Amino acid sequence: MANIRSAKKRARQAIVRTDRNRERISRVRTFVRKVEEAIASGNKTQAVEALKDAQPEIVRGAVKGVLHHKTASRKISRLALRINALAS
Numbered sequence: 001m002a003n004i005r006s007a008k009k010r011a012r013q014a015i016v017r018t019d020r021n022r023e024r025i026s027r028v029r030t031f032v033r034k035v036e037e038a039i040a041s042g043n044k045t046q047a048v049e050a051l052k053d054a055q056p057e058i059v060r061g062a063v064k065g066v067l068h069h070k071t072a073s074r075k076i077s078r079l080a081l082r083i084n085a086l087a088s
Contacts, residue, residue, distance in 0.1 A: 021066045028054075028061040035079050044086040051079055 002008045031054035038047035055076055062072035 021064075024061055024064055024066045028057050028067065031057045032075065032079070035083075039079075039082050039086065042086060044083065047083045047086065051076075051083060054079070 002011050031050075035047060035050040035054050038050040041047075058067070058072045058075055061067040062069040067075075
C-alpha cells in the first residue's frame with residue numbers, strides 16, 4: 001500500500017477508473033451480443049435495429065479508451081457485412 005498521500009489518491013483513482021472501464025467494455029459486449037443474436041435468428045430488420053443501438057456504444061468505447069479506434073471500426077464493419085449478407 002502507498003504511504004504518500006498523492007500515491008494513495010492515485011491508487012483510489014485507479015480503482016474507480018478500472019471499474020468504469022469494466023462497465024464500459026461489458027456494455028459494448030452486451031450490445032454486440034444482441035446484434036449477433038439478431039443475426040443468428042435471421043431477422044434482418046431486428047439485426048439492423050440492434051446494430052443502430054450498438055454502433056454508438058462501440059464508438060463510445062473507442063472514444064473513452066477501452067477499445068482501440070480501429071478495433072471499434074472493424075467490429076462495426078464486420079457486423080454490418082454480416083447483416084447485409086442476410087436475405088431480406
